[in-house]
Amino acid sequence: MIEARAFDPQVLAWLERLALGIQRSRSIRVGERSVGRIQGVGIEPENFRNYAPGDDLRFLDWNVFARLDDLVTRTYRATRQIEITVLVDSSASMGAPYEDDKLGLALLLAAALAYIAICDNNSARLVCFSRTRGGLHVQASPFCRRLETYPDLRPFVTAVRSRGDTALDEGVAAFLSERRPAGLAILISDFLVDAAEYESALARLLTAGFETKAIHVMGERESTGSFEAGLCMLRDAESGERRELVMAGEAIELYRAKVAELAQRLAGFCTRHAIAYAQAFGVASFERVMTRELPRLGVIR
Amino acid sequence: MGFGSPQNLLYLAALPVLVLIYLRARSRRNLEVSSLRLFEEVLRVTPRGRRFQTDRLFWLEAATLSALVLALSGAYLKHRTASAGPARLDTLVFDLGASMGAQEGGQSRLDRAKQEAFQILARAAPDDRFSVIAYALEAELRHAESADRASIKASVAALAPVAVAPRPAALRAALMRAGGPSRIDLFTDRAVPETLMRDPVLSPRLHVHLVGARAENFAIAALDPGMVNTTPGMLTVRNFSDSLHTIGLEISVPNERIKTSATIPPRSQAFIRFGPLKHGGLVHARIATPDALAADNDRYAYTEGSQGRHALVVSPSAEVRADLSRILIAVDPQLSVIAVEPEQLRAGHEPYDLGAGQRLALVVMHDCYVRGIRAGARLIIFPSREVMVHLPVRVGRIVEHAQLRVAGFGGEDRLLVLGRARMIEPGPGVETLASGAAGSGMGTPAGAASSAVPMVVLGNGEAGRFAVVAFDVRNHLLLDPDRAGALIATVNLMKRLLAPLSLRIVSTGSWVRLPSAAAVRLLRPDGTATTLRPDGQRMVHFQALLAGRYRVEKPGEQVEVMANYYDAAESDLAAYPRASALAPAGDTQSPAFSVPTGATSTQPLGGLLMAFALALFVIETGILIARAPGRGKPHDV
Structure with missing residues (x-):
């Protein structure tokens, strides 16, 4: 599956050069990229160093001065991390058409974004959700804060299966019910639900103070309508409803127009609400999406 | 309805092929999609249940193909036109050749044929009509069309084999005389020529009843009496059986009789020398060993007995x-x-x-x-x-x-x-x-x-x-x-x-003419007698159809006519035709009458079917033109 690429060393090395475009995270320095530890207000001691003029005397270690007669300043780990949550729609529609591997692409994107976030000393986790007969089914990975723990995501990523109905609003509501500090929420879905549902979900995230980004995932065949011409028996992956039609000529054009309409409506909503919206149509578009589409929209800097 | 070339109906196998092509063209693939909402617009213009819609083109093509195959098979219609006579007519045709007189189990082949004919008569409806034709050298109507069952039976019962080989021309003539719409029941012991069996008009009506089985037979092929007291005679005897046989022979002339025997290998002939005879006159050679066919067991010849002529x-x-x-x-x-x-x-x-x-x-x-x-x-x-x-x-x-x-x-x-x-x-x-x-x-x-x-x-x-x-x-x-x-x-x-004037030796089947100014009495070998009347040339004549001695009694004079019979093909009773050689062989158990009498005419349908196929083709072309892009409705959506 394509999501396994998220743990490919070459891909990870490539991802390390990217950074999330987070507007409110790091507080002390302004720079293209934060590297290393930055002194800041925090409660977790990090190191000692000799006093230099101008240092905040509040952090002078008086016990050391008393014993050694040296001025030593205590440094602390700055509390500048933000929580990044990648919400992945794992409904059955993400697994159809099977050849497109939409869920694989969504998980690859989610893991890649999480890795970039971890590289920036942020904590990241993945949350997959769908609605099954037993109710809302939510799978959440633990937060990863260090690169050493990133491989721990692999079992979670590879275990996700597409099933159930799409439940964007319900899943987001469940996520927000944890009352975690507002951070960055990236919603990855095919958004094949009523517009009201995904609009409600995105609005919930915004209301909760999350910096929200939406990645619209579709398969290669699904987005281009490259179905084999002829009589087809269509089966809805979620509802199971079957319909027969002849896939040829004008039908393809009508289909493509419908896809464009749905994407345009979603993009319009995101634009109106300052939500970064990106399209990832097709597995082959992964590199292009990561290096061009997401930076263009500010998802990645 | 019938078919002139029913084997061409095999081309109907193309019809299932057409159906398969059609079904393949209409075969659907199952496609799982993420959501049918993407196909909302498409489904809106596609009617439900399209798979079960009939395609006019398919039916047109199937009809065209069927019409062409039927035309190729020579389809025709049989019409029953008004018949003046009763509903059904059957012509019973009997082979009276010499081999039909072969004895098997106490009865002759002709007797068996008569029994089968009687069974047909017994199964027939009361208003069915029959006629009887017999043939050997010539075809002869023995009983005209009649519903009188007793009269027909008597006519059949009176049939007797003659000592001649049946001529193929006589068989053809008999079947021609049987013509019309009637069913023909042919009773024979020989395979019917292929040309007749394949005759498209004759074969549907012809039901061959093969009688007889392989039988052992010996025959005297030739008799040379030799010269009295000078040269020995020679008798040629053939063994037509499939086994070695010792055959007893008798050669007799007035005041002299010679008995001898010959061991003859299977399906071969032997030359038996006898004499020289001591007396002249009528020489009679006879096979004493019993066999199936008696007509070829006797042969006559004449040798002059007086010296110094x-x-x-x-x-x-x-x-x-x-x-x-x-x-x-x-x-x-x-x-x-x-x-x-x-x-x-x-x-x-x-x-x-x-x-x-x-x-x-x-x-x-x-x-x-x-x-x-x-x-x-x-x-x-x-x-x-x-x-x-x-x-x-x-x-x-x-x-x-x-x-x-x-x-x-x-x-x-x-x-x-x-x-x-x-x-x-x-x-x-x-x-x-x-x-x-x-x-x-x-x-x-x-x-x-x-x-x-x-x-x-x-x-x-x-x-x-x-x-x-x-x-x-x-x-x-x-x-x-x-x-x-x-x-x-x-x-x-x-x-x-x-x-001598009082003796004639002829071959069976030949006409014997004798001068006579008055009527004469003819006594045949089977004991029957008849009176012959002279014609305008003061000649009496008869055809010697039986082997043996004929006696013509004229006033104050008596002439003996000895008729010899031998035919290698007819005497060979072991050469019984194989069943495979009989195409529509007679089935005595089959319904006796399947062909109505009266005038039945056949109307070929080939031209009509071809015209029909052509019309369908034109219609199909018109539909295709109407469906062409830019005209008519959009394609299949």
Whole structure:
């Protein structure tokens, strides 16, 4: 599956050069990229160093001065991390058409974004959700804060299966019910639900103070309508409803127009609400999406 | 409805292929999609359940294909038109050939055929009508169409086999006479020729009932009695069975009987020598061992018993005298032949001395006639006009290119050009044995002769039996190998003249003509008797269809006619046809009547079907044009 690429060393090395475009995270320095530890207000001691003029005397270690007669300043780990949550729609529609591997692409994107976030000393986790007969089914990975723990995501990523109905609003509501500090929420879905549902979900995230980004995932065949011409028996992956039609000529054009309409409506909503919206149509578009589409929209800097 | 070439119906196998092509074209793929909302617009314009819609093009193509196949199969319709007669008609055709008389289990093959026919009669409806036709040498209607079941049964029961081989032409004639719409039940013991079985008109109506099985049979193929006290005789016997047999034989002449036997390998023949006979007369050879067919177990021949017979040859031509003398000695080696010129006899000189009260057995006169010769028979060749004075034969002009009708290959007569001849015209009581033509061209076909001119005649005159040969035999005509027909006619004539008057030996199937001014009684070998009345030429005639002894009783005279029968094909009862050779072989259990009587006509449907297919093709083309892009409705969505 394509999501396994998220743990490919070459891909990870490539991802390390990217950074999330987070507007409110790091507080002390302004720079293209934060590297290393930055002194800041925090409660977790990090190191000692000799006093230099101008240092905040509040952090002078008086016990050391008393014993050694040296001025030593205590440094602390700055509390500048933000929580990044990648919400992945794992409904059955993400697994159809099977050849497109939409869920694989969504998980690859989610893991890649999480890795970039971890590289920036942020904590990241993945949350997959769908609605099954037993109710809302939510799978959440633990937060990863260090690169050493990133491989721990692999079992979670590879275990996700597409099933159930799409439940964007319900899943987001469940996520927000944890009352975690507002951070960055990236919603990855095919958004094949009523517009009201995904609009409600995105609005919930915004209301909760999350910096929200939406990645619209579709398969290669699904987005281009490259179905084999002829009589087809269509089966809805979620509802199971079957319909027969002849896939040829004008039908393809009508289909493509419908896809464009749905994407345009979603993009319009995101634009109106300052939500970064990106399209990832097709597995082959992964590199292009990561290096061009997401930076263009500010998802990645 | 029927089919002239039903094998072409195999092309209907293309119909399932068309269906498969259609189904494949309409086969659907299952496609799982993320959401049908992406197809909302498409589904809105696609009707539900499209798969079960019928496609007009498919039905048009199927109909076109079916019409073409039916046309190719020669489909036709049978019409029953109004019939004046009853509902059904069956013609019972019987083979009366010699082999139908073969005995198997106490009854003959013909008896078995009769039993099958009786079963058919018993199963028939009361208003069904039957006719009976029998054939051997000729086809003969034995009973006209009738619903009288008793009369039909009596007609069938009266059928009897004859000692001749059935002619294929007679079978064809019988089936033609059976014609019309009737069902034909043919009872025979031989395979019907393929040409008849494959006849498209005949075969549907023809039901062949093969009777008989393989049987062992022996036959006397030939009998040469030899010469009394001089040369032994020779009997040719064939064993037609598939096993070795020792066959008992009896050869008898008056006052003498020889019994012998011969062991003959399977399906071969043996030559059995006997004699020389001590007495002359009618020689009768007989197979004493019982076998299936009796008709070929007897054979008759005649050998002259008296010694010292003389024949006189008179001709102005020395070469003719020599030729005729040689031929006479060849016919009867015991003859003493004297050859003289006519002038010698006219001068009163008799160059022979037969003794007191004796007379010549035969005198042969060529291009002359000498009165006063005491002879038992006279043969006049190329007669002079003086003959008319003494014999009931008129002699006319000389023709230069006379032709003799002889039997040719394949059973068709041909005319043999002989040369000069004197036209003759037989008087009352004179039998014409051979005829010809007085044409002047070479190679004239027999059918082109304007009339049959008598060339060889035989009769009885006041001075005894006589025969007249019209053509001249100079230039060694009788020894010319290209004119063997003339020699055969002359030899047969000499045999007839040298044979006793009261005895005739013929082959079965041949016509026997005897001079008689009054009605005669004929007693056949089977014991039946009939009366023969003379025709305008004062001749009585009958056809010897049974093997054995016929007796013709004339007032104050009695003539015996011995009929010999042998036919290798008919005597071979082991050559029973295999079942596979019988195409629509008769099924005695099948419904007796499947073909209605009355006029049934067949109407070929080929043209109509082709026109129908063409019309469908045009319609299909029109639909395709209407569906073409840019015209009509969008394609299949």
